[in-house]
Amino acid sequence: MRSVVLICGVLRGMGHEAGCEMVAIKDKPPDSPRPIYSRWSVIDAPRDLPDGRYTVSFENYTVPVRREGGLWLAEESSVTDAA
Numbered sequence: 001m002r003s004v005v006l007i008c009g010v011l012r013g014m015g016h017e018a019g020c021e022m023v024a025i026k027d028k029p030p031d032s033p034r035p036i037y038s039r040w041s042v043i044d045a046p047r048d049l050p051d052g053r054y055t056v057s058f059e060n061y062t063v064p065v066r067r068e069g070g071l072w073l074a075e076e077s078s079v080t081d082a083a
Contacts, residue, residue, distance in 0.1 A: 001028045007037075011045055011065070013054030020045035020056060037061070042072035 007022045024040030042056065042065060051067045064075035 002026070007040075007058045009042075009056045009058035011042070011049065011054050011056050014050050014052040016049055016054075018046045018049060022056065022058065040074060045072065 003026050005024055005026045007024060009020050009022050011018050011020050020042050021044040022040050023043050024037045027036045027038065029036065047070070049067060051069065053064065053066050055062050056065050066073050066075060
């Protein structure tokens with residue numbers, strides 16, 4: 001089953017911690033108990049965060065992101081539950 005989901009996350013890095021919203025495609029393969037998130041993107045975060053490297057945590061995931069020129073860029077294209 002595949003769906004587009006809105007996720008609340010927490011950005012950490014560059015001496016800051018802030019809430020954010022992300023959008024992602026969530027796949028639930030029938031042969032796996034864990035979801036896979038892909039094509040995710042930070043869509044709402046405080047505008048005053050400086051460019052640099054961050055992590056974003058959501059549900060049981062923590063993934064690297066970076067901010068360049070005010071845009072949020074994913075360091076990985078998909079995320080699976082490591083637990």
